[in-house]
Amino acid sequence: MKAFVMKEIGQVGLVEKPMPQPGPLDAVVRTTAALICTSDSHTVKGGIGPRENLTLGHEAVGTVHEVGSEVKDFRRGDRVLVGAITPDWGDLASQNGYPAQSGGPLGGFKFANSKDGVFAEYFHVNEADANLAKIPDTVSDEMAVYCADMLSTGFMGAENGDIPIGGTVAVLAQGPVGLMATAGAKLRGAGLVIGVESVPSRQELARAYGADEIVDFTKEDVVERVLELTQGQGVDTAIEALGANVTFQTAVKITKPGGTISNTGYYGEGEFVNIPRVEWGVGMADKTIATGLCPGGRLRMERLLRILEAKRLDPTQMTTHTFSFDDMERAFEVADKKLEDVVKVLITF
Amino acid sequence: MKAFVMKEIGQVGLVEKPMPQPGPLDAVVRTTAALICTSDSHTVKGGIGPRENLTLGHEAVGTVHEVGSEVKDFRRGDRVLVGAITPDWGDLASQNGYPAQSGGPLGGFKFANSKDGVFAEYFHVNEADANLAKIPDTVSDEMAVYCADMLSTGFMGAENGDIPIGGTVAVLAQGPVGLMATAGAKLRGAGLVIGVESVPSRQELARAYGADEIVDFTKEDVVERVLELTQGQGVDTAIEALGANVTFQTAVKITKPGGTISNTGYYGEGEFVNIPRVEWGVGMADKTIATGLCPGGRLRMERLLRILEAKRLDPTQMTTHTFSFDDMERAFEVADKKLEDVVKVLITF
Amino acid sequence: MKAFVMKEIGQVGLVEKPMPQPGPLDAVVRTTAALICTSDSHTVKGGIGPRENLTLGHEAVGTVHEVGSEVKDFRRGDRVLVGAITPDWGDLASQNGYPAQSGGPLGGFKFANSKDGVFAEYFHVNEADANLAKIPDTVSDEMAVYCADMLSTGFMGAENGDIPIGGTVAVLAQGPVGLMATAGAKLRGAGLVIGVESVPSRQELARAYGADEIVDFTKEDVVERVLELTQGQGVDTAIEALGANVTFQTAVKITKPGGTISNTGYYGEGEFVNIPRVEWGVGMADKTIATGLCPGGRLRMERLLRILEAKRLDPTQMTTHTFSFDDMERAFEVADKKLEDVVKVLITF
Amino acid sequence: MKAFVMKEIGQVGLVEKPMPQPGPLDAVVRTTAALICTSDSHTVKGGIGPRENLTLGHEAVGTVHEVGSEVKDFRRGDRVLVGAITPDWGDLASQNGYPAQSGGPLGGFKFANSKDGVFAEYFHVNEADANLAKIPDTVSDEMAVYCADMLSTGFMGAENGDIPIGGTVAVLAQGPVGLMATAGAKLRGAGLVIGVESVPSRQELARAYGADEIVDFTKEDVVERVLELTQGQGVDTAIEALGANVTFQTAVKITKPGGTISNTGYYGEGEFVNIPRVEWGVGMADKTIATGLCPGGRLRMERLLRILEAKRLDPTQMTTHTFSFDDMERAFEVADKKLEDVVKVLITF
Known part of the structure; x- marks a missing residue:
């Protein structure tokens, strides 16, 4: 599959990668829409240290492609939203009320950090039952994707x-x-x-x-x-x-x-x-x-989706640019260099 | 001055009463608009026990008529809102975070309860600096009066x-x-x-x-x-x-x-x-x-007025009836008997 | 293995049962000490409806006997405390801050309710990394077991x-x-x-x-x-x-x-x-x-154990009776009928 | 009366001052015990700017000497504790839950700041009913005085x-x-x-x-x-x-x-x-x-006194030095220069 990666500090590009595989509690999602975030630029500049061919991106929606054997509430084909933060829910920090800090400071922030991100045709989600949320029919992918980080943070x-x-x-x-x-x-x-x-x-x-x-x-x-x-x-x-x-x-x-x-x-x-x-x-x-880090998890995402479903807010007014995933390099350049009065860049797949 | 009172349980009417006088921290307000509340009916039916010639009403706005010697922030002529609950701010319950309970359970509820209410040409307000709030120019009396109890509760x-x-x-x-x-x-x-x-x-x-x-x-x-x-x-x-x-x-x-x-x-x-x-x-x-009792006090009222000033809400959609104070008896009947799909009855002075 | 069960409403006794088996995230614990709770009596009287040969008990400590393939922090031989409530940590109620309500109202209360309890030579614990806590050397089993329910509730x-x-x-x-x-x-x-x-x-x-x-x-x-x-x-x-x-x-x-x-x-x-x-x-x-239900989970248990380690409190003053597991029937009778000024009955294994 | 003042930045000494007079809501207290605080040294060094003959001190107990006409709950002779912070209870900051910030940032801190402090034979207390607390018979002055600032902060x-x-x-x-x-x-x-x-x-x-x-x-x-x-x-x-x-x-x-x-x-x-x-x-x-500033007020002081009454704590273990008010200059020197392993210096009157 294709993935948009940070090859090394300062270098990005599309590469081929193997498909991710789900563990028993996990899911693999086929990406349908994603957003570029300022954090992606921070990461490329070395904000979290050197990385080699790390897939970027943490804001995405998609459809479930495959689920692990223990996943109960989701199945292939479900339209789903995934929070930018995907906590380990049994961790002591989660038990303490701070799931974003599970696995250590900012440890819930796994995408494009401790594992590959979402700028790829498919991506992996840990604890699928706890970290995926179904997208209501009345909410488009282009709207729902804003919940992952922008609305939540x-x-x-x-x-x-x-x-x-x-x-x-x-x-x-x-x-x-x-x-x-x-x-x-x-x-x-x-x-x-x-x-x-x-x-x-x-x-x-x-x-x-x-x-x-x-x-x-x-x-x-x-x-x-x-x-x-x-x-x-x-x-x-x-x-x-x-x-x-x-x-x-x-x-x-x-x-x-x-x-x-x-x-x-x-x-x-x-x-x-x-x-x-x-x-x-x-x-x-x-x-x-x-202070805080973007709250993640299924309950949070369900609540944010409800805000969109009730039409309290239209986040797509922030979408100043749309590119297809094939044009990801140009898309990233626009976002990274803050060209053309950019606010948010939407990627379609 | 004229006042609309509960003469005894079950009996209401307009009577003449002497003008209230402010103590050193207090104010007397000339009423410009008021609302009838279901609680007024409860009171007349004996909900708080027998009373003799008690002036009814606890939702009102007006202009400051007179202030006590220690009042600093208000003066004659100011357009003001008064919360239905007018706490004693030094009381232990207030120090504990529950000013509505100052002076005993529900003790902040003084109007038409432990003292005369606001259905009168003038009414008395304790601790004026702490219990009055100036009404912004862009908010009408007819809107502001909803803050006293309806918005707050x-x-x-x-x-x-x-x-x-x-x-x-x-x-x-x-x-x-x-x-x-x-x-x-x-x-x-x-x-x-x-x-x-x-x-x-x-x-x-x-x-x-x-x-x-x-x-x-x-x-x-x-x-x-x-x-x-x-x-x-x-x-x-x-x-x-x-x-x-x-x-x-x-x-x-x-x-x-x-x-x-x-x-x-x-x-x-x-x-x-x-x-x-x-x-x-x-x-x-x-x-x-x-649970709780309608929060009162200047800070609360200022915040509620800000909601109206920012046009987050128009409470006057609830005003189904308007009467002048002279027609108070008919006004009360409409509210009390829930005639004509009544929601709220506004009284003008 | 031996287990003390509710055979049907009103009937208890020791029976033979097969050993529990851990799933990938779970553990099986060999019981070393347990306490009888009033809830056990409620259950026997039919408080949660009819049950057949349900193992009773929800307050216990022991040593880890076996862990599932995904368990990271515990291994055979560890002295452990288990909360009476063993939540599903990824559940929406847990994400909402109420793990005791995971899986539905009171759903975290699994022992002697939705699965076999702890009055047995061995018992099963779900999500071992999140629901077990190591007992410090300075805290005895007889003390630690009080954390499971009594201290927590x-x-x-x-x-x-x-x-x-x-x-x-x-x-x-x-x-x-x-x-x-x-x-x-x-x-x-x-x-x-x-x-x-x-x-x-x-x-x-x-x-x-x-x-x-x-x-x-x-x-x-x-x-x-x-x-x-x-x-x-x-x-x-x-x-x-x-x-x-x-x-x-x-x-x-x-x-x-x-x-x-x-x-x-x-x-x-x-x-x-x-x-x-x-x-x-x-x-x-x-x-x-x-209101609430006894909080469970590893973090809670670790904090309660710290109270004992710091000698803020000695719960064993409540232990009025001690029986070996072989005398479980008499032990239960004493607790159930509140004989001999009983407060808590400790069971040793 | 005698008062221990900051004559100017860097200079302290005992002087004669006129007796304070209570307003209608206020009290004048005859000092019986006081404690020196590090803040007193900060003040003398210019921490709050220049002052002329400002009486120092904010930790004291005493007996009521005189009350204003509107004071209800206290009378001459009552043994009383006064918090270091004496809020204006009707102020917007108090209504907002932060009485220590009434009258502006840190505005509840009046003693030895915006008015004369307590290192004097008599001192003035605003809103006596809300800022005094009776000392239980079983609590000595030497203990109670620690509530004013040390326990509260x-x-x-x-x-x-x-x-x-x-x-x-x-x-x-x-x-x-x-x-x-x-x-x-x-x-x-x-x-x-x-x-x-x-x-x-x-x-x-x-x-x-x-x-x-x-x-x-x-x-x-x-x-x-x-x-x-x-x-x-x-x-x-x-x-x-x-x-x-x-x-x-x-x-x-x-x-x-x-x-x-x-x-x-x-x-x-x-x-x-x-x-x-x-x-x-x-x-x-x-x-x-x-963050915060020492909470004051009657309710706070009553609660702190209850801690002493219940013998949860003995603050007098911190009293390393005791001086009579006549030796105030030496007392201040010991505290100010942190001589002789000083922790707290008690002043008796």
């Missing part, structure tokens, strides 16, 4: 932020995760959602997904403007959706005492992520910093 | 229900509190909201406020139908919004193990509210029963 | 009760689960623990496990006395540890507004468990009713 | 740390707050408490208050040793009780994915508090950072 930013009904929220950066954090904040009942973003097309998407106000950091001071919009109090919840030290610091500064900084960003460089001491109340202002 | 039903994003919710009865619980469930990100109701006009409102499915208990078995809609699992959250033993029992039956029954209903009769033993998992199915 | 009563540091707690009934709820309340930092009990030997144990006050319901009115001990406020948390309608009602009555009634009891009869309407604040006093 | 470290029963905890630094965090961890039911400390006398106190293991950072690598003690997993909860960047970083490193870093420390210098990026799981390891 973005919404997590909102959920971890402990937003009260009618609360105030700022979402720092309106890339795809930030946009879904914005949508998530609205879904949790925020009364004021402030999107921080400078790119006009993303500002527009932010408004479409629920931002009541846009703050352009190239034109105004974010801290000043957010305080102004909140009568000097700061927001109940600031969601970091970029993974940059400066955005993280802004998040701490604009959060009110007793509020929550909810991190979704991946920090790729530097020894430290820096908390601004004074604005953190010298450690005593009850400003909680919450 | 209905949303509480959703909040106490601990609804996960994409979760399944059933709201039992679509009176005004149930309708706002339905809206609240949607605001918390439910993926499936089931409204249980038999009256066509209320079914229609339920759909408008976010119910994805309607179950008519006069035509189908609620337990069977809800299980069917949830693939046999039951809902994550069942919200009781009627205050009847039978609805409460249904709520327990349709909730999945690990789910929450969230009560908003007032139970007016009987020695017991009955938990069905077997469907409660003989006490061991992790089905939590949460 | 009793402590759960305290944990679900959301006890604040310095809070007030009442534990209704001081049987073994109640005693461990008492110990659990102290372990969570309660400032006042009130044990309700009439049997002198159990009162004494209650004091030893942390009860600051004892209320004897045969000599005084429990509601009155608890209110007196809490300056009229009621307790932050009332833990029901008997499973009787009357005790449950008392629990609701003695809990303060904003407090929690935490249920550990199994209700074996009647159509309803009754909430006293008025003392529940007519549904509006913010009195939460929490 | 130290226990908060444990409470915010979300410690599971049987969980693993490390407390970094065993000064008085760290010692009470150690005691708090044990009170919450930790199964393993690791105290990090190098001073032998403090190590000994740590063991007395519940540390199961001591790690001496001058002799071993803290991260390595804690990982070893937790089988390579890291702790469920790390409590920072020093307020130093290096300790904070260690706390992040030794916490398991899904665990909590609970901060009690005051960070006095530097632009940033630094989160180690990689060990924080590049922002994705579900390691929450919780």
Whole structure:
């Protein structure tokens, strides 16, 4: 079968690979749609260290091709969604309520990390009964595939932020995760959602997904403007959706005492992520910093699919580009170099 | 000034009363709009015991008429909303996180209970800085007045229900509190909201406020139908919004193990509210029963007003009738006897 | 091998059974110590319906006899503890945070319920890596076996009760689960623990496990006395540890507004468990009713063993009787008929 | 009356001041015992900026000398404890669940900050009914005074740390707050408490208050040793009780994915508090950072007093020095310069 791999750090390409085989609890899925993620670029640049011919990609849907002998709820032909994170459900971290951390820190993140990813004609899924979800007939593959990571991670930013009904929220950066954090904040009942973003097309998407106000950091001071919009109090919840030290610091500064900084960003460089001491109340202002990794698993995916089924949200507005898997190299280039105002690139198979 | 009172059990009418006077921390508000609540009927029927010439009503907005010497943030002329519950904020129950219970069980419920209510030309508010909220210019009195009790109580039903994003919710009865619980469930990100109701006009409102499915208990078995809609699992959250033993029992039956029954209903009769033993998992199915009284206070009201300001919701669709305060007796009759498909009756001053 | 079974409703006895076999993820454990539980009596009386030659028992420790091909962390000879509840960790209920409810309501309760129990020379454990825990050298079998159900259930009563540091707690009934709820309340930092009990030997144990006050319901009115001990406020948390309608009602009555009634009891009869309407604040006093089934799993067991290793608690004070497995019939009679001031009966193998 | 003040940055001394007067809701307390806190030294060094003749001190007990006209529950002669933090209970931050942040960040911290402190013969308390607590007869002044800050802050470290029963905890630094965090961890039911400390006398106190293991950072690598003690997993909860960047970083490193870093420390210098990026799981390891300021208020103080009344803990083991108020200058020198293995200095009046 064909697979799109990281040949070595900095080098990608389509190669031939053998078909994956399922263990007794597992499944092999035939891919029908996938999305490229910024993390794929991080990985190619060496973010998780060197790899040789590792298949990339962690956002995909497909149809079940084969299941292991112990799989009960799925069979060949089922249309399925797979979360980007596929936990080991019996692991101690899962028992502790953090399945994304099963098998060690970030250990639930297996695709394109500890095993081959989903940019291939077929891919392998561990614990199929627990990590696959059937896609309802009314939800297209092109929509469902957004649940795997974008909805799950973005919404997590909102959920971890402990937003009260009618609360105030700022979402720092309106890339795809930030946009879904914005949508998530609205879904949790925020009364004021402030999107921080400078790119006009993303500002527009932010408004479409629920931002009541846009703050352009190239034109105004974010801290000043957010305080102004909140009568000097700061927001109940600031969601970091970029993974940059400066955005993280802004998040701490604009959060009110007793509020929550909810991190979704991946920090790729530097020894430290820096908390601004004074604005953190010298450690005593009850400003909680919450973090997390994209929640995975069948229950999560079923719940996200229900959001789409109920038409609460249309994530396909983020699909700026569509390529067939044969054009994967060009597709990756567009996503990687952020060409043509790209937001998300959809791959069809 | 004129006040609409419960003269004795079963008897209401307009009477003359002296103007209220503010203590040092208090305010007197000139009423501009009010809503009649089912609780007013309960009270007149003796639900809280005998009273003599007690002014009724607990849902109102107005303008500040006079403030006490220690009040800092409000002054004469401010357009203000007052929660139905006006807690004593220093009380031990408030310090414990339950201000509605300050001064004893349900003690935050002062209006038309431990003191005169709001169906009067003027009414008194304790701890004005903590219990008043300014109404934004873009929100009308007719909208804002719904925050006092309807939004606060209905949303509480959703909040106490601990609804996960994409979760399944059933709201039992679509009176005004149930309708706002339905809206609240949607605001918390439910993926499936089931409204249980038999009256066509209320079914229609339920759909408008976010119910994805309607179950008519006069035509189908609620337990069977809800299980069917949830693939046999039951809902994550069942919200009781009627205050009847039978609805409460249904709520327990349709909730999945690990789910929450969230009560908003007032139970007016009987020695017991009955938990069905077997469907409660003989006490061991992790089905939590949460309850509460309408949250009050300035912060709550400010947050609810923000929901209206952001146009997340238009509660005035529930206003089926409008009367001037002079016609209060007829207004009360319509509400009390549930005439003319009444949902909520607005009183203008 | 020998097994102690329920032959039919009302009939028990030792019989010969074939050895259990492990599936690929499972283990077979050779039993070294077990405890008899009140639930065993319920089962024999028909509490879960008719059964034929079902092996009884769910509290046991032993050594690993055999493991399946996929088991990684355990091998023959390991001294192990097994929780009374052995969840399916990939199930949707487990993913939802309620592993005890995996496979349906109370579905994690497999031993002596949906499969043979532990009163046998050998017993089978599903998902061995996730459901076994190694016993530290410093903890004896006779101590460790108390973790399986007594510590796990009793402590759960305290944990679900959301006890604040310095809070007030009442534990209704001081049987073994109640005693461990008492110990659990102290372990969570309660400032006042009130044990309700009439049997002198159990009162004494209650004091030893942390009860600051004892209320004897045969000599005084429990509601009155608890209110007196809490300056009229009621307790932050009332833990029901008997499973009787009357005790449950008392629990609701003695809990303060904003407090929690935490249920550990199994209700074996009647159509309803009754909430006293008025003392529940007519549904509006913010009195939460929490419930649960004994948490199981390796992480839980490891944490409970750590409590014993750190000598926070000695559960063997509850062992009033010890029998060898050959005398199982007499042992069961003592426990079942509550002879000789029995608290817990230990079985050695 | 006599008061011990910060005359200017770096200068302290006893001076004469006029008696404080209570407003209608307030009280004036005659001091009977007080404790010196490290924060007093921070303040004198300019930690909160310049002040002129500001009375120092925030940990005290006494007897009520005078109450305002609206005070209901206290009267002259009552033995009372006052929390170091005396919130404004009607403030929006209090309504939001963070009374310590009322009136702005850290605004509940009034004593020796926004008004005169307690190192005086008399001191003023705002909202007396909500901020005073009666001391039970069985609790001495010398014990009760530890509740004001030491127990409240130290226990908060444990409470915010979300410690599971049987969980693993490390407390970094065993000064008085760290010692009470150690005691708090044990009170919450930790199964393993690791105290990090190098001073032998403090190590000994740590063991007395519940540390199961001591790690001496001058002799071993803290991260390595804690990982070893937790089988390579890291702790469920790390409590920072020093307020130093290096300790904070260690706390992040030794916490398991899904665990909590609970901060009690005051960070006095530097632009940033630094989160180690990689060990924080590049922002994705579900390691929450919780913070807070000493909780105050009557309910909190009553609960802490109950802990002392029930003899769960004897804080006076920390009293290494006692001086009369007349010797305040020498007392302050001992505390400030950390002479003679000082832990806490008690002042009698």
